[in-house]
Amino acid sequence: xxxxxxxxxxxxxxxxxxxxxxxxxxxxxxxxxxxxxxxxxxxxxxxxxxxxxxxxxxxxxxxxxxxxxxxxxxxxxxxxxxxxxxxxxxxxxxxxxxxxxxxxxxxxxxxxxxxxxxxxxxxxxxxxxxxxxxxxxxxxxxxxxxxxxxxxxxxxxxxxxxxxxxxxxxxxxxxxxxxxxxxxxxxxxxxxxxxxxxxxxxxxxxxxxxxxxxxxxxxxxxxxxxxxxxxxxxxxxxxxxxxxxxxxxxxxxxxxxxxxxxxxxxxxxxxxx
Numbered sequence: 001x002x003x004x005x006x007x008x009x010x011x012x013x014x015x016x017x018x019x020x021x022x023x024x025x026x027x028x029x030x031x032x033x034x035x036x037x038x039x040x041x042x043x044x045x046x047x048x049x050x051x052x053x054x055x056x057x058x059x060x061x062x063x064x065x066x067x068x069x070x071x072x073x074x075x076x077x078x079x080x081x082x083x084x085x086x087x088x089x090x091x092x093x094x095x096x097x098x099x100x101x102x103x104x105x106x107x108x109x110x111x112x113x114x115x116x117x118x119x120x121x122x123x124x125x126x127x128x129x130x131x132x133x134x135x136x137x138x139x140x141x142x143x144x145x146x147x148x149x150x151x152x153x154x155x156x157x158x159x160x161x162x163x164x165x166x167x168x169x170x171x172x173x174x175x176x177x178x179x180x181x182x183x184x185x186x187x188x189x190x191x192x193x194x195x196x197x198x199x200x201x202x203x204x205x206x207x208x209x210x211x212x213x214x215x216x217x218x219x220x221x222x223x224x225x226x227x228x229x230x231x232x233x234x235x236x237x238x239x240x241x242x243x244x245x246x247x248x249x250x251x252x253x254x255x256x257x258x259x260x261x262x263x264x265x266x267x268x269x270x271x272x273x
Contacts (some may be wrong), residue, residue, distance in 0.1 A: 001090050001118040002139050003206065007230050009055045009088055014266035016231050017258060018056035018092065018208065018239025021046065022063045022077065028248045039064070039074035042250075044081060047252035051086050053262035056234050058092040058208075079115050090234070091118045092208070093116050096145065097134075098123030104133040120144050121186060121208075124170050128177050135179035141206075142183055146170050147198070149188025149211030167194075168185045171201040182209055187226070189235070192218060194223035204228055210236040211263075219261070223268050231269070237261060 022045050025033065028042045035041040047057060047064045059078060064071035082091055093246050097107040097120065104122075112134075119141035122134055134142040147157050147167040157167040174183055188197055189211035198207070207226055212219050212235050219235060226233055239259075245253035 001141075001200075003141075005088075006055065006090050006206070007232075009090070010231050013053070013055055013262070014269055015053055015055055015262040016233045016235055016265055017261050018058050018090075018234045018236040019046070019050055019054045019241055019258060020094070020210070020236050021057055021059040021242065022238045023074075023242075024063060025067070027243050029248070031207040031248070031251050037074055037077065038069075039067070039071065039215065040077045040081075042242075043074070043078045045251040046254050047078075047082065049255040050241065050253060050258040051089060053255070053258040054089070056090040056236075057082060058094050058236055058238075060094040060238075070130065070246060076115060079117060083116050091116075092143065093117040093120040096121050096123050098126055098130050101129045102131055104130050108134045108137060112137045112217075121145060128173075131174070132178050135177065135182045137182075140182065141247070143208050144170070144174055144183055144185050146185040147187050147191050147194055149190040149242070153188065154250065167199065168201060171198065173201070184234075186210065188220065189222050192221035195222065200229070204230065204232060206232045206234060208234045208236060208255065210238075212237055218270055219264055220268070224270075227268075227272070235261075235265075 023039045023042055025038060028038060032038045032041050046094055064075040079091060082089055093111045110269050111117045121143045122131055123145050124131060132140060147153060155231045158165050174180060184206040185202060187195060187209055189209045222235060241254050241257045244257045
């Protein structure tokens, strides 16, 4: 998936919604637990119901790894289903990997080659040589954690070193890495007031923005400060969509929630055309 194709899909669907597939067996409808693979059955239903309103799906790998080999197989089936059935959808492995170079190379191969994801989230704490192995893959994207939506983000990310915040140093430094055109960045919706500063540093890069909805982030504020002429935003919603209902109509309820967000996004896009 190239950036141009992603932008084209956003314009076609009037949506920059990303749906997080964070599957908890304690929260899905009970009747699905009787299925051979409850996680995949849940994901398939959510994907089929919401794909018209979204341009990206983002499985958080922790929710699959927690169930051992069965969970990993469910993840594999989910990404295979997405790639085969909805190839126009941008896929994100929310894995938050980050390690020394040769280990990062293996992580990159696992997600890009073996599983076939379009992108993966990566932690930048270990620096250039832990991230550049991900950037070597053509038409694959590395989504760097820059300013996250959790409370602990203030522990380090917004601290100043020699008068400059850590997250802005991450943004500026990453632009000098090899193949940095393949970078996207995570900026939490609960930090929308920082987006204007982010855009001064990475004016055209795609931003993955979690935290709208259940975490209290504002879609309007995110768009006000973060949107570019090419949109360049992927706004994620997970729990608010996939757990809209735990009854027989769970997929229809998820579709309704996704549609509501898509209509808000369409209204914003219509206002800037």
